Amino acid sequence: xxxPLSNTKxxxxxxxxEYHNEWYLIIESYPVFKPGSKKASRVIEAINRSVTTxxxxxxxxARTTETSKTFKPKRDVxxxxxxxxxxxxxxxxxxxxxxxxxxxxxxxxxxxxxxxSELAEQNERSQCDFLEYFKKTTIKRHKNSSQxxxxxxxxxxxxxxxxxxxxxxxxxxxxxxxxxxxxxxxxTAPCGGNRKGTVSQNTASTYFSIFKAGLKQAFxxxxxxxxxxxxxxxxxxxxxxxxxxxxxxLNILAETPCDTPILKRAALFSALxxxxxxxxxxxxxxxxxxxxxxxxxxxTQQKTKGVEYMPISEQAYKLCGERQEPNRLVFEDLPxxxxxxxxxxxxxxxxxxDRHITFHCFRHTYATLQLTGGTDIYTVSKMLGHTxxxxxxxxxxxxxxxxxxxxxxIKINIKPEK
Numbered sequence: 001x002x003x004p005l006s007n008t009k010x011x012x013x014x015x016x017x018e019y020h021n022e023w024y025l026i027i028e029s030y031p032v033f034k035p036g037s038k039k040a041s042r043v044i045e046a047i048n049r050s051v052t053t054x055x056x057x058x059x060x061x062a063r064t065t066e067t068s069k070t071f072k073p074k075r076d077v078x079x080x081x082x083x084x085x086x087x088x089x090x091x092x093x094x095x096x097x098x099x100x101x102x103x104x105x106x107x108x109x110x111x112x113x114x115x116x117s118e119l120a121e122q123n124e125r126s127q128c129d130f131l132e133y134f135k136k137t138t139i140k141r142h143k144n145s146s147q148x149x150x151x152x153x154x155x156x157x158x159x160x161x162x163x164x165x166x167x168x169x170x171x172x173x174x175x176x177x178x179x180x181x182x183x184x185x186x187x188t189a190p191c192g193g194n195r196k197g198t199v200s201q202n203t204a205s206t207y208f209s210i211f212k213a214g215l216k217q218a219f220x221x222x223x224x225x226x227x228x229x230x231x232x233x234x235x236x237x238x239x240x241x242x243x244x245x246x247x248x249x250l251n252i253l254a255e256t257p258c259d260t261p262i263l264k265r266a267a268l269f270s271a272l273x274x275x276x277x278x279x280x281x282x283x284x285x286x287x288x289x290x291x292x293x294x295x296x297x298x299x300t301q302q303k304t305k306g307v308e309y310m311p312i313s314e315q316a317y318k319l320c321g322e323r324q325e326p327n328r329l330v331f332e333d334l335p336x337x338x339x340x341x342x343x344x345x346x347x348x349x350x351x352x353x354d355r356h357i358t359f360h361c362f363r364h365t366y367a368t369l370q371l372t373g374g375t376d377i378y379t380v381s382k383m384l385g386h387t388x389x390x391x392x393x394x395x396x397x398x399x400x401x402x403x404x405x406x407x408x409x410i411k412i413n414i415k416p417e418k
Contacts, residue, residue, distance in 0.1 A: 008029055009030060010099050014051070022050045022052045024046065025092065026047065027095065029042070055074040057071055057074040125223050130214075158192070162189075183208055205236065212229040244368040245357065254415070269319045270359065272313055273312050276360070280334065285325065285330055311407040313407045337359065
């Protein structure tokens, strides 16, 4: 099947000046079909040349009105506009040379095969900036994600600039050697912010996985012709110690005063439900449902944006305090993570616990005590909102009998605050 050509014709024309007795030389191309459009357009290109002595062809009328008649310019056998002045004639020859160049470009474009056009587009994309693309992908992909995810993607962007020692990385520069070199760099990459030293291997593993996610998206969007992310070897994470509290230590903490009471209630609530700080901080009374003596949470996780539907024990419900309006926060005035460390550390020390315990350790405590109490790992993963025991993704949304039992496994001797 023959490929239809666009048949674009390029012509030198004159355009009368509104203020002077001169005519501008212009290049007109028609029809021109722009990528993605089937509608023909007319392209006008000014060449910054004008003439004052064109010779008019009296046998070819250009436009006729009631008061005037204009004619088309006279052309020689080569189609070049003729002028009386030698300088004007040189300008017309210059314009015709540009016309030939443009005509050649359009003719060659029409002869391109689809494959050649694709290659031309790919060559153009290969000169795009991967760093700029990675930054835009972060915004587009994670505009509704948690702050921690956005921070990690932003840190990878900064490390890529440090690694390349440049604000620009062209897609044409990215190959398996580049990826392997960046992988090795990540193993000794500097910590961000005011922290000194290098990142941990687990952090390096997370950052490199984010980098690979950016490469994968670039392949999907056509900036890379090969799925380099699939070929790249991951950085193996190390088994990290998940610090947790025993039931005895929880009971001690329940009896130990805390100079920030809301922090104490939220921490113990996390130990009884497995909720993250971000979910507890945003939890509203309308998301807590009561059916007789059964209590359930129906909320959206801040980290995964997944909808959770899970039971909680009566003891956990009592930690929430007196019920308020549906839109009110359950744990009002709970400090942000950056302001929790000091009061939490004092509370832990006052309880005589000499290990490093963070707020997230109460979530680990929930999982550990559930498993220790005999709850099967699949149920625990559902209660935590995991897809499996190794991830932090949401999986189940249906409350079953095992969940009801699991919610009542942990009991803390909580005394009313004085």
